[in-house]
Amino acid sequence: MNTNLLHKSKFIPIHFLVWVVVWFFFVYFFSYNSDNTSYVTWFSSFLLPIAIVTTYFMVYYLIPKYLLTKKYFLFILYSLYMSVFSTVLILIAIYVSFIFLSNMEIKKMPPMSRNFVFVLILVYLVVAIFSFISLLNHNFKTISKNKALENKILETQLQIKNQELQYLKKQIHPHFLFNTLNTIYGFALKQSKDTPEIILKLSNLLDYILYQVNKPKVSLKEEIAHIKEYIELEKIRFQDTLKVSFIADEIPETIQIAPMLLIPFVENAFKHGHLIDGFLNIEIVIWFSDGNLNFTIKNTTIQNEATKENDGIGLKNIKKRLDILYIDNYTLNISEFEGWYNVNLNVLNLKAN
Structure with missing residues (x-):
């Protein structure tokens, strides 16, 4: 008045x-x-x-x-x-x-x-x-x-997307932690000498998952380092039944991506892959060029079984996150061919921060 x-x-x-x-x-x-x-x-x-x-x-x-x-x-x-x-x-x-x-x-x-x-x-x-x-x-x-x-509409849409993104992030924690704790539990039952080493490696991953994942972006180089840690963790579990080929370019420190963007694909490869002729084969290639990230991972699988992976929380989660964070700036191709389950992710226009 x-x-x-x-x-x-x-x-x-x-x-x-x-x-x-x-x-x-x-x-x-x-x-x-x-x-x-x-x-x-x-x-x-x-x-x-x-x-x-x-x-x-x-x-x-x-x-x-x-x-x-x-x-x-x-x-x-x-x-x-x-x-x-x-x-x-x-x-x-x-x-x-x-x-x-x-x-x-x-x-x-x-x-x-x-x-x-x-x-x-x-x-x-x-x-x-x-x-x-x-x-x-x-x-x-x-x-x-x-x-x-x-x-106001854009702000509301952004809030909705942020809330959805936070929900998706929270799903990552129990999903990943549950799988890793199962691994530790199995080794503990066997009274394996590798149990302390697994716990030590897991502690580094947990720091990344529980704290770094809350950040909007992390260094791509850091994400790759934790992928390597996860692979080392799985090597202990699979012992002599695992063959992993990991090739990654030298990534600049300034390139950033959403946290836990690539690790769920690696996790799914171990979780849903199958031993063929006594071995689980996983091949990972990561390279970065002209602002574009290319991530390729494939694992051996039994024919027509790998498609069940699409029903997993991890893959659905990552697709939703990609739609929110990199809409119109990414391509995700998933295929199964001759006993291999293939995932190829391209994230475009990643700029240095």
Whole structure:
């Protein structure tokens, strides 16, 4: 309410000042080739209320009620009525001035005040200027409101995406941890001497999973280092039944990706891969060129069994994360061919940070 009162308090003096300027505008033009200042002053004062009423009727009634609501026929119709009414008032002002200010002597009238067309144009020029300013102001407010609404929608969408992303991240923790703890449990039952080493390697991975995953991005080089740690962890579990080929380019420290983006693919390869001729074969190739990351992993599998991997939480999770984080900037191809399950991920436009 206080804001409305403030606006109202500003409205009156500003408009008063504007109409004083308009009055001087009339005086200036009607003084042309005339030294009858009294006539010009009074005649301008007669025209000013007509201009005020006509302008306010147009700006605060016709434009908002009919033009802005696209009732064009009614707008034109009432504008014509207004024009006729204001024209009659202008004629009355001219004749009243002629009778009382010049004593019905046309020579005493300033030349510009005798020209009915000029007087009409001058008044409607004022109306047109105010109407134009009103429409500009309305358009500016509409654009501002639309922009604010658009920003609010984008902000809401971003919040929804962030919430979904946080949910997907939280799914990673128990999924990965459960699989690794099962491995430790198996070795503990066997009282294996490798159990302490597994726990040590797991602690490094847990630090990455539980803390680094909450960051929006991590170093690609760091992600690759933890993939290597995970592979070493699995080598202990698989012993002599595992063959892993791992090739990775030297990645700049400045290249960053979403955390835990690649590890779930590696995990799935170990979890869903099958021993063929006594060995689980896994091949991983990672290279980075011209801002694009290419990640390829494939594992041996029994024909038609690997497709069940698509039902896993990990793969569904990573697809959703890719859609949120790298929409239109990634390709993911998954195929099965001649006993190999193949995954190829390309992430485009990765820039240094």
